[in-house]
Amino acid sequence: MSEDGPAEWAAxxxxxVEIGTEPLDRPARNSVGGWPCFDDDQEWPRxxxxxxxxxxxxxxxxxxxxxxxxxHLSVFHCAHHNDASDPVxxxxxxxxxFWEAPQPPFPGSFWRVLLQRDxxxxxxxxxxxxxxxxxxxxxxxxxxxxxGMHFKVGGTAAWAQYPERYWCACGAELAFVCQVPxxxxxxxxxxxxxxxxxxxxxxxxxxxxxxVYLLACPKRCDxxxxxxxxxx
Numbered sequence: 001m002s003e004d005g006p007a008e009w010a011a012x013x014x015x016x017v018e019i020g021t022e023p024l025d026r027p028a029r030n031s032v033g034g035w036p037c038f039d040d041d042q043e044w045p046r047x048x049x050x051x052x053x054x055x056x057x058x059x060x061x062x063x064x065x066x067x068x069x070x071x072h073l074s075v076f077h078c079a080h081h082n083d084a085s086d087p088v089x090x091x092x093x094x095x096x097x098f099w100e101a102p103q104p105p106f107p108g109s110f111w112r113v114l115l116q117r118d119x120x121x122x123x124x125x126x127x128x129x130x131x132x133x134x135x136x137x138x139x140x141x142x143x144x145x146x147x148g149m150h151f152k153v154g155g156t157a158a159w160a161q162y163p164e165r166y167w168c169a170c171g172a173e174l175a176f177v178c179q180v181p182x183x184x185x186x187x188x189x190x191x192x193x194x195x196x197x198x199x200x201x202x203x204x205x206x207x208x209x210x211x212v213y214l215l216a217c218p219k220r221c222d223x224x225x226x227x228x229x230x231x232x
Contacts, residue, residue, distance in 0.1 A: 013064045013139070014155025017057075017178075020134035027122035029072065030059040030137070032186055033130030037072055037119035042223060044123070047078035048108025054079045055127040056186050056206060059135050065154045067175050067218040073153070073226075074114045075180075075214070077206055079129050079193045081110035084207050084230045087166060096169040099224040111207070113226035115177070115216055129192035130204065149181045149211065160211045160231040168225055174215035182232065183209040 019032055027035035036044065036055045045053045053076035063069040087094060088101040095101055100109050126132055140155075142148040148158050157163070157176045166174045185203040188195075195204045206212050210230035217225035 011141075012066055012155055013062070014142070015062055015065075015137040015153050016140035017059065017151040017153060018136050018138065019151075020136065022134065024126075024132035024134055027126075028134055029122075030135040032057045032133040032135060033127040034058070034132040035122035035124075035126045036074055037116070037122050038114075039116045039119050039223065042114065042116065042119075045076045045112035045114075047081060047110045048106060049078065049080060049110075051078065051080060053077060053110070053112055054129045054204065056130060056204070057135060059137065059153070061153055061177070062137065065177075068115055068177055068216060070117075072114075072116045072119045073178060073214075074116070075206070075228075076112045076114075077204070078110040079195055079204065081106060082196045082198070082205075082208060083110070084210055085111060085228045087227055087229065089166070093167045093169050093171070094227065097222075097224075098169065098227065099222075111228060112224055113214055113216075113228060114223045115220070115226055116223050117220075129188050131187040131189050133187070149179075151180055151184060153178045157213050159213070164213075164229050164231075166215060166227055166229070168217040168219070168221060170217060170219055170221040170225075172217050172219040172221070174227055175218045176213065177216045177226065178214040180206055180212040180214075182211045
C-alpha cells in the first residue's frame with residue numbers, strides 16, 4: 001500500500017473483434033479465412049485424417065495484451081470433423097504436445113491454434129473453404145463484466161459455466177487469450193465441404209458451436225501450445 005492509499009486495480013486491456021462484410025481479395029493479417037501467415041518452419045496444420053485444416057480466423061494481438069502482445073493468433077479446425085474439444089491431462093497437467101492428442105471419438109486432433117512471434121509472407125493461396133472477410137479490433141470495456149459473451153481478445157474470460165484452469169506440460173498455468181461466442185458462424189465459399197453437425201450448409205462453426213476460450217502457455221514453449229476450452 002502506498003502513502004496515498006491502496007493502488008487502484010486496472011482491468012486488463014481487451015479488444016472487441018469485429019468481422020467486416022466486404023470480401024477480401026488480397027492478403028490481410030487480420031481476417032476470417034484468407035491467406036494464412038506462418039513462421040518459416042511452420043506448415044499448414046493437418047487434421048488426423050490427413051486433410052489440411054480450414055483457417056477460421058487470424059489476427060495480430062495488440063501489444064498491450066499480457067504475455068502474448070504482438071504475436072499472431074491463428075485458429076484452424078477441420079472441415080470434415082467436428083466435435084467439442086477434449087483436454088487430455090495426466091498428473092495434473094496437459095500431456096506433452098497436447099494439441100496432437102486424440103480427441104475421442106477421433107484418434108487424433110482435428111484442431112490447431114497457433115501463436116506465432118514473427119510470421120512472414122502470407123501463403124500464396126487463400127484458405128479454400130472459409131470465405132475471406134476482414135477483421136478489425138477496437139478497445140472495449142464490457143459493461144456486463146465477467147458475464148458478457150463477446151468475440152474478444154484480452155481482458156477476462158466470461159465463463160458460461162465455471163472458470164477452468166489448466167497447466168501446460170512445461171508446468172506453466174495457461175493464460176486467457178481469446179473468446180469466441182457460441183454459435184458464431186463463419187461463412188464458406190460455394191462448393192466447400194458441408195461441416196458435420198453444422199446448422200447450415202453455407203457456414204461453419206467451431207467445436208459444435210460451443211463457447212470457445214483459447215488459453216495459451218505464457219512460457220511460449222511451442223507455437224501450438226494453445227488449448228481451446230468449450231462450454232455451453
